[in-house]
Amino acid sequence: MAETKKRYFTESELKEMGAESVKLIEKAIDAGDLEKAKKLAHRMYSEYLSTHNIFWDWLISTLGFIQEELGDEAVYRSMYRAFESLTALADAYRNQDAGQKAKLLAAGFRGHLTPVVVEEDDEKFTIMMTPCGSGGRAIASKGYETGKFAKIKKPQKMTFGKKDFPIYCAHCALQDIIPMETGGYPLWVMEDPENVGVEPCKFYIYKNPDDIPARFYERFGLKKPAPKSTK
Amino acid sequence: MPGKKNRFFTKSELKQMGVETVDLIQQAVDAGKQEETKKLARRMYREAFFQHESYRDWITSLLSYIYRNNGDKAVYEALHEAFKQLSPVMDTYRSVDVGRQTQMLAAGFRGHLSSVVVEEDDDKFTVMMPLCGSAGRSISNNSYEKPTNFAKIKNPQEITFGKRDFPVYCAHCAMEEIIAMGKTGYPIWVIDIPEKVGVQPCKYHIYKDPDKVPSKYYKRHGLKEPALKKSK
Numbered sequence: 001m002a003e004t005k006k007r008y009f010t011e012s013e014l015k016e017m018g019a020e021s022v023k024l025i026e027k028a029i030d031a032g033d034l035e036k037a038k039k040l041a042h043r044m045y046s047e048y049l050s051t052h053n054i055f056w057d058w059l060i061s062t063l064g065f066i067q068e069e070l071g072d073e074a075v076y077r078s079m080y081r082a083f084e085s086l087t088a089l090a091d092a093y094r095n096q097d098a099g100q101k102a103k104l105l106a107a108g109f110r111g112h113l114t115p116v117v118v119e120e121d122d123e124k125f126t127i128m129m130t131p132c133g134s135g136g137r138a139i140a141s142k143g144y145e146t147g148k149f150a151k152i153k154k155p156q157k158m159t160f161g162k163k164d165f166p167i168y169c170a171h172c173a174l175q176d177i178i179p180m181e182t183g184g185y186p187l188w189v190m191e192d193p194e195n196v197g198v199e200p201c202k203f204y205i206y207k208n209p210d211d212i213p214a215r216f217y218e219r220f221g222l223k224k225p226a227p228k229s230t231k
Numbered sequence: 232m233p234g235k236k237n238r239f240f241t242k243s244e245l246k247q248m249g250v251e252t253v254d255l256i257q258q259a260v261d262a263g264k265q266e267e268t269k270k271l272a273r274r275m276y277r278e279a280f281f282q283h284e285s286y287r288d289w290i291t292s293l294l295s296y297i298y299r300n301n302g303d304k305a306v307y308e309a310l311h312e313a314f315k316q317l318s319p320v321m322d323t324y325r326s327v328d329v330g331r332q333t334q335m336l337a338a339g340f341r342g343h344l345s346s347v348v349v350e351e352d353d354d355k356f357t358v359m360m361p362l363c364g365s366a367g368r369s370i371s372n373n374s375y376e377k378p379t380n381f382a383k384i385k386n387p388q389e390i391t392f393g394k395r396d397f398p399v400y401c402a403h404c405a406m407e408e409i410i411a412m413g414k415t416g417y418p419i420w421v422i423d424i425p426e427k428v429g430v431q432p433c434k435y436h437i438y439k440d441p442d443k444v445p446s447k448y449y450k451r452h453g454l455k456e457p458a459l460k461k462s463k
Contacts, residue, residue: 008330018347051342055286061313082292099239111282116249
């Protein structure tokens with residue numbers, strides 16, 4: 001037990017403790033202390049990862065609570081409500097060319113603090129997190145095996161038709177569904193693997209949205225829109 | 232809109248797009264590219280910021296859903312369920328001295344992409360986010376007003392620190408105190424809630440001697456302060 005009156009830090013140490021890591025990195029570079037800049041970059045990574053993981057842990061727990069108290073339909077509705085409020089963001093994204101869309105999605109995935117693979121072929125981009133820093137990290141934590149996290153038992157739209165689907169991963173279906181329902185075209189479409197969280201999910205951005213295969217609409221009970229000549 | 236066959240990026244650009252920014256920072260430092268390093272540090276900040284705001288808003292939206300469909304008690308239960316899982320983190324806090332606890336709390340706050348003020352006096356540390364990067368930012372950008380319209384808890388109660396019309400997300404701060412006190416009798420930190428939540432900073436106090444935590448922080452949760460020096 002520490003005695004009172006004891007001071008642990010100097011004024012300067014207290015000030016440094018409060019400074020954002022990004023600003024300290026810039027300061028270290030300006031001072032020519034590159035090793036300190038490297039160390040601070042790792043500190044920044046750890047700070048972000050810690051908050052990221054607390055957030056998803058909290059999210060998964062809350063989704064599990066909604067499922068237990070109100071059922072699967074409420075999980076769907078609550079997530080729909082959460083993601084439909086991102087309409088403005090979706091519209092801004094939709095107005096970019098396919099290259100910029102790929103860059104934005106890759107940046108979003110890097111925000112999950114995980115490496116990303118980006119591939120390009122004639123008709124589309126394929127973007128994957130390897131491993132998935134979002135739902136995959138929760139699966140790798142064994143939280144679903146121990147019962148800490150809930151699964152959605154019955155196959156349905158938000159489980160991509162799979163049974164025993166990790167509840168957090170259902171948001172990926174909503175990210176497909178909401179833009180299709182509100183804007184006709186998806187922002188991207190997701191190919192879920194056989195072993196979710198073990199193999200990577202593949203996110204496709206089609207250069208021409210009319211080339212998106214009909215199966216990506218049909219799996220949600222939707223119809224592929226008629227081709228637009230203006231695209 | 233480019234036609235088919237049009238390639239936007241080279242193989243090398245595609246590869247670079249997938250590399251974690253922290254790794255690119257290391258590479259830039261090693262190559263002595265100072266301006267590039269700064270640029271990448273800011274990029275990493277933006278990536279984390281976007282993710283942070285998305286997660287916080289998603290959580291707030293779910294809590295709003297629970298509040299509007301199942302009421303106050305359900306919000307309490309949902310938060311209790313979520314934060315009791317953080318019990319191991321609390322154990323880690325308790326295993327280190329108060330100086331280290333303060334460093335850990337400040338690091339946690341920096342993870343909300345906000346600057347932090349840390350003060351020390353004879354009895355305690357006070358840690359604050361001048362503009363709270365957690366809930367404060369969503370209050371200041373009007374997310375509790377239409378159209379986003381996140382819920383506020385109308386009636387004063389334990390998870391609102393006795394305040395009326397309390398932002399639903401902020402209730403987790405009360406739960407962090409409740410869980411910690413419930414586990415060992417002592418809190419890890421206690422919070423002074425300002426008159427204007429989200430406008431003025433919340434003050435987190437870590438007392439150097441837990442027996443010096445004023446009784447008002449226990450009483451507001453309907454608890455008694457533990458007997459002095461009782462097997463902490």
